[in-house]
Amino acid sequence: MTTTLEQSQALFIRRWGTMGSSWGISRTMAEIHALLYISDRPLCTDDVMQMLQVSRGNASMNLRQLLNWGLVRRIHTLGDRKDYFAAETDVWQMFQTIIRERRRREVEPILETIDRCRQMVAQDLRGARGAERAAIETYHQRLNELHGFLDMMNALLNGVLDVGSGGVKRALTALHKLRG
């Protein structure tokens, strides 16, 4: 027999998994995260295997990845040798963790690459003439714009993380009042 609760949870887990895959997170990893997030008690590897119908290896790999990200923590119970796992339940904390991870993996490498690309053409800019020069100038300028934008977004994100959920709420009501 399947209860309404179980059906509802399965639906949520599936959706979270789908969303994960369009975010570069493996479906199973996202599903495990969803499962732990909505569970009212820590779960062990066998629980995960049984509830999501995945192999032991798979469950183990993805649990470790979640620990790596800092989205899930291990829980030891006295007198039980099994590892149990629980998800971070503070959504704001979760958000911070995800942002930091993604920034480290995605924004920083692109900023480094842009720097490197700019350096590579910097010398050529002197000395070049005509069409070649125009091409270099356009390229250089586009790189600058992109870099500037990413820097700004980084700063904005830092601001948001610093002021926290309360700060964002206050900022939003202020913004709302400003335009009536």
Add this chain to the structure above:
Amino acid sequence: MTTTLEQSQALFIRRWGTMGSSWGISRTMAEIHALLYISDRPLCTDDVMQMLQVSRGNASMNLRQLLNWGLVRRIHTLGDRKDYFAAETDVWQMFQTIIRERRRREVEPILETIDRCRQMVAQDLRGARGAERAAIETYHQRLNELHGFLDMMNALLNGVLDVGSGGVKRALTALHKLRG
């Protein structure tokens, strides 16, 4: 012979492609976008094929996808039957487009699912007792928190999109002064 400019551009294109794949955008699509973004003139399908070494079908498919997203536009030149393509070069505009697309595809479905999941267990909450009730309550509350958070982020994003790059810059300097 490969110029420094070409090497630098190839590097940027590769990196943008890599980044794309961890964003749910196919590598080729991201590479084509990068190519058009840094080019100082519109390019045709053959240019793309030649420069990125991809097949005609592939180039065509991905160009269409970019048109769909609104990141690239078609350019017709008088006296030339070929289609030419140019990327949106205003980074802020680009950002808006990407945010809107991703929100439509990712945030909205999850909000709908959460609503649906909440409705499914709402009735069960009356009538349930003991452990079953505790499980439902926890689940319901976690869904609420997540929903609230996503709503707030949506509002913040709307705010950012509304005030534009100037507004964000002003907000950031204000924030910076506040804390000395």
Add this chain to the structure above:
DNA sequence: TACAAGTTTCAGAAGCTTTTGGAAACATCG
């Protein structure tokens, strides 16, 4: 030390996504 319970690793299998290349559809011009 041997054993039991639990966890991690990894090579191969399965499944999914992307790419190719050719055929069909489409558009334009004389």
Add this chain to the structure above:
DNA sequence: CGATGTTTCCAAAAGCTTCTGAAACTTGTA
């Protein structure tokens, strides 16, 4: 209309990612 050049579609192939299951490993216990 037919010739010509361009774009789109699609089925098969390639490539990549994820998953499985069994073996290796770790840790605690007697």
